[in-house]
Amino acid sequence: MQKEEKQVLDGMVPEDILQRWETRGVSRRDFMKFCSVMTATLALPVTMMGKIAEAIEGDNRPPVLWMEFLGCTGDTEAFLRANQPTATEIILDYLSIDYHETIMAAAGHQAEAAKRQTMEKYKGKYIAIVEGSIPTAEGGIHCTVGGDSALNIVREVCGNAAATIAVGSCASFGGIPAAAPNPTAAISVSKAVPGATVMNLPGCPLNATNLTAAIVHFLTFGKLPATDSLGRPKFAYGKRIHDNCERRAHFDAGQYAEGFGDAGHRQGWCLYKLGCKGPETFHNCPTVRYNEGTSWPVQAGHGCIGCSEPQFWDTMTPFYERLPNVPGFGIEATADKIGLGIAAATAVAFGAHGVASALRKDDNSDTDPVEKEG
Amino acid sequence: MLQIRYVWEWPVRLTHWFNVISIIALAVTGIYIGNPNISVPETGSFVMGWMRMVHFGFAYLFSVSVIVRLLWMFIGNEYASWRAFMPWLTKEGWSHIVGTFCYYTFLRRKVPYVVGHNALAAMAYSFVFLLFAVQVISGFSLYGQYDPNGLWASVTAPFLSLFGNQVLRLTHHMITWLLIGFAIHHVYSAWLMDVKEKNGTLSSIFGGYKFIDPKDL
Ligand code: HEM
Ligand code: HEM
Ligand code: SF4
Numbered sequence: 001m002q003k004e005e006k007q008v009l010d011g012m013v014p015e016d017i018l019q020r021w022e023t024r025g026v027s028r029r030d031f032m033k034f035c036s037v038m039t040a041t042l043a044l045p046v047t048m049m050g051k052i053a054e055a056i057e058g059d060n061r062p063p064v065l066w067m068e069f070l071g072c073t074g075d076t077e078a079f080l081r082a083n084q085p086t087a088t089e090i091i092l093d094y095l096s097i098d099y100h101e102t103i104m105a106a107a108g109h110q111a112e113a114a115k116r117q118t119m120e121k122y123k124g125k126y127i128a129i130v131e132g133s134i135p136t137a138e139g140g141i142h143c144t145v146g147g148d149s150a151l152n153i154v155r156e157v158c159g160n161a162a163a164t165i166a167v168g169s170c171a172s173f174g175g176i177p178a179a180a181p182n183p184t185a186a187i188s189v190s191k192a193v194p195g196a197t198v199m200n201l202p203g204c205p206l207n208a209t210n211l212t213a214a215i216v217h218f219l220t221f222g223k224l225p226a227t228d229s230l231g232r233p234k235f236a237y238g239k240r241i242h243d244n245c246e247r248r249a250h251f252d253a254g255q256y257a258e259g260f261g262d263a264g265h266r267q268g269w270c271l272y273k274l275g276c277k278g279p280e281t282f283h284n285c286p287t288v289r290y291n292e293g294t295s296w297p298v299q300a301g302h303g304c305i306g307c308s309e310p311q312f313w314d315t316m317t318p319f320y321e322r323l324p325n326v327p328g329f330g331i332e333a334t335a336d337k338i339g340l341g342i343a344a345a346t347a348v349a350f351g352a353h354g355v356a357s358a359l360r361k362d363d364n365s366d367t368d369p370v371e372k373e374g
Numbered sequence: 375m376l377q378i379r380y381v382w383e384w385p386v387r388l389t390h391w392f393n394v395i396s397i398i399a400l401a402v403t404g405i406y407i408g409n410p411n412i413s414v415p416e417t418g419s420f421v422m423g424w425m426r427m428v429h430f431g432f433a434y435l436f437s438v439s440v441i442v443r444l445l446w447m448f449i450g451n452e453y454a455s456w457r458a459f460m461p462w463l464t465k466e467g468w469s470h471i472v473g474t475f476c477y478y479t480f481l482r483r484k485v486p487y488v489v490g491h492n493a494l495a496a497m498a499y500s501f502v503f504l505l506f507a508v509q510v511i512s513g514f515s516l517y518g519q520y521d522p523n524g525l526w527a528s529v530t531a532p533f534l535s536l537f538g539n540q541v542l543r544l545t546h547h548m549i550t551w552l553l554i555g556f557a558i559h560h561v562y563s564a565w566l567m568d569v570k571e572k573n574g575t576l577s578s579i580f581g582g583y584k585f586i587d588p589k590d591l
Contacts, residue, residue: 228522229531240519254414254421273410280539282522315540322408323547324540335544336409339551346555350562356480357566363483 013053020057041213041288042225042235055220062218063118063126065157066100069143069150070177070186071132074205075168076102081208081291095215098126101145112146119160127218128161129211130154133170133177134192135184142184151192158193163224165199166190167211169307172200172231179313190231199224200231204307209288210236230310232282241278241304244286247271265301275320276303283308375587381489382582386454389443390579393506396436397553403429404550433513440506453490459500461493471497485570487590495563502556505549512546 013035018028035049044052068076080103097103098118099111106114118126135142140149158164166189169175177186190198201210214233217225225233242248250256250270257265257274270276281304285296298304306316318325323335357363382390403425406412414421447456461467469486470493476482478494485492491499515533518526527534533542568576578584 229535238522240522243520249417252423253417253419254410254412254423254425255417255419256410279519280543309539311538315538323544326544326548335547336551339548339554342551343554343558346558350559353478354562354566357570360480363477363485363570 012050014050017053017057037209038213038216041209041284042217048220052216052220056216058219060219061095062162063122064095064097064100064129065115065118065126065161066097066129066131067145067153067157068101069130069132069134069145069154069171070184071168071170071175073102073131075131075171076100078205078290079167079208079211109146115157119157123160125162126160127215128158128164129167130158130164130171130189131167133174133186133188135177135186136192137183137185154189154192158189158196158198161196163197163199163218164189164193165201165211165214165224166231167201167206169202169204169312172202172308173310173312175202175204176313179311197224198231199227199233201236202232202308202310203283204312207236207283207285207288207290209293210284236284236288237282237308239282239284241281241283241285241298242276244284245278245298246286247298260301271298271301271303272322274303275318275322277306277309277316277319278304280316281306281309377586377588378583379489379586380582381451381453381584382578383446383450383454384582385442385446386450387579387582389439389446392435392439393443396432396439397557399432400429400436401550401554403432404547408547408550430517433510433517436506437510437514440503440510444503458490459496459503461496467493485567487571489584489586489591492567495567498556498560502553505552505556509546509549509553512542512549515542516546 013032018031021031022028031053032049035052036046038052039046039049066076099115101111104111104114132143134140134150134154136151140151143150145153166172170177170186171189174182174186174188174191177184178188188200190196190200199214201207201214203210210233213235214225217223217233225235227233228237230237242251245251247268247270250268251272255264255267255269256272257269259265260274265271265274272279276298278298285304286298289296289299303319305319306312309316315324321334325331326333326335326338329338406425407422407429410422410425412421446454447459452458457463461471470488473482473486474492474494477485490496511530511533514526515530516539518524518528518530519534519539521527537545564576564579568574573585573587574583
């Protein structure tokens with residue numbers, strides 16, 4: 001009896017918390033849904049829901065400094081548009097985001113002063129979130145904020161943070177600004193601040209649900225979730241897209257769309273031959289999806305472009321071909337045409353050699369000890 | 375007098391034919407994986423599934439066979455030894471390289487007579503063994519990705535982080551064509567030597583014996 005009661009308590013969100021959220025304008029249904037999406041995304045047991053609800057309420061919520069450098073604000077957009085049951089209210093309003101160029105009311109010196117104040121008051125306790133990569137060419141002059149270079153800012157802010165979260169592929173791996181020939185020598189946050197604890201949430205844009213889940217994990221357990229060798233949380237990047245894809249049955253069957261809008265495409269066949277990079281990409285898009293679980297590229301009929309993999313702009317192109325171009329050959333020459341050429345050239349060369357050799361009679365090895373017929 | 379010499383020991387022959395069978399199966403299934411163009415109307419089918427299954431099955435056979443042959447380079451007779459694959463290490467080897475090259479380019483009448491591999495063939499085989507190794511490494515790197523926490527992924531992680539996914543895939547794909555090119559050249563050359571040396575080269579890879587006239591050596 002007692003055990004049962006405890007289990008219920010573990011799994012349930014305490015009544016008073018639900019009531020408080022209701023007074024804040026978040027229905028209990030929405031709040032429960034939010035907590036269950038978070039537990040599911042983090043692959044935690046359902047019994048953790050109560051703990052998560054308490055952690056979000058706690059008084060030890062760290063302030064957040066959100067910085068943007070060489071980026072397109074796509075990650076900010078994704079986060080602001082997150083309508084995972086009012087994640088905006090729950091996380092944005094309730095976390096104190098002390099600095100965020102796109103959404104803060106303050107500007108200029110006022111804003112910079114607020115940032116400095118948070119850094120000093122909460123040294124070693126706040127969370128730094130970085131969007132965009134950091135240019136290093138010519139002393140970092142290609143991106144400056146408030147008169148200081150991105151490189152200096154990121155070193156100072158991330159160096160004094162409890163944890164840094166790099167959001168989007170640019171902050172995580174350099175992304176598009178760092179694509180060849182990388183004129184500004186842009187680098188990722190983890191490269192710019194080698195000593196800091198950086199968690200990467202690549203994606204173009206990142207999936208807001210994963211960011212919210214990572215923050216919830218931090219609030220609940222006091223640390224960021226476990227990461228892989230590329231610094232990505234395993235809960236979100238531990239599986240290959242191809243292995244969770246809803247079109248996988250068509251892949252295994254051998255049914256492929258050959259062009260956009262053809263019969264196969266209209267029947268939802270696999271996008272492999274249209275250049276889908278799902279087989280090379282690790283992300284939870286097929287299960288979490290974007291925009292409140294509405295859809296994701298492959299569901300919408302477009303192959304994955306591998307946007308959350310390192311250097312995706314250089315390695316995953318051409319986006320509509322499965323394989324990269326063979327270096328040194330023209331754009332139109334596919335790997336197979338070149339290969340077929342090699343095989344054909346070999347056949348022709350040795351065929352010709354064979355004809356010449358067959359006609360040649362003077363090169364036989366010594367046959368005198370053998371009796372020869374005819 | 376002609377001597378009957380046992381040149382290719384059974385592990386050399388066995389691995390040779392395992393390799394040939396595997397490469398044919400791997401190239402056929404691999405080219406399908408690279409460009410699946412069989413029309414499949416039934417959604418319940420498993421065409422790509424089978425192709426990949428066969429590919430991975432032969433991949434294991436091929437890898438074991440290549441490893442056994444590489445080990446045999448240190449156990450087997452002088453014709454199977456790793457030294458036989460590096461004629462450039464000795465002076466005699468160099469003269470055979472030059473001699474065989476001149477023969478192939480019609481600059482010399484007789485092919486330098488050797489019991490084991492001819493010098494150019496040996497060099498081609500070294501290169502082919504290198505291609506085998508790259509194919510096994512890139513193959514298992516791609517294979518390991520189905521489970522990033524698994525054994526294969528941890529073994530091949532350095533290659534993935536060094537070269538990246540797509541480069542390994544392209545390399546794996548291109549080497550398939552190089553091996554097809556090699557096979558064409560190789561079967562032709564084996565035929566040529568069989569005809570010209572008249573010492574049983576072709577049948578030697580089946581039975582192991584060659585017919586050698588010591589006077590020719
Ligand atoms: C002579 C040996 C081999 C040949 C000729 C060969 C050929 C090929 C080819 C042409 C492809 C298609 C590549 C593409 O366009 O994506 C392929 C894919 C692949 N091969 Fe091999 N392969 C060989 C050995 C191996 C070995 C030893 C492994 C080890 C497991 C392996 C594992 C794979 C994997 C995992 C794929 C990708 C399959 C997928 O994307 O579902 N291969 N192979
Ligand atoms: C994919 C196809 C093939 C590959 C990759 C291949 C590879 C090789 C290699 C690496 C060797 C060196 C043997 C060793 O020391 O382990 C060899 C020898 C040999 N192979 Fe193949 N082989 C192929 C197909 C064939 C076929 C179809 C034949 C015959 C019709 C053949 C006939 C021979 C002969 C006669 C030798 C001995 C050559 C000599 O005396 O130097 N091979 N092959
Ligand atoms: S659509 Fe892409 S990810 Fe999905 S099964 Fe096909 S190749 Fe894999």
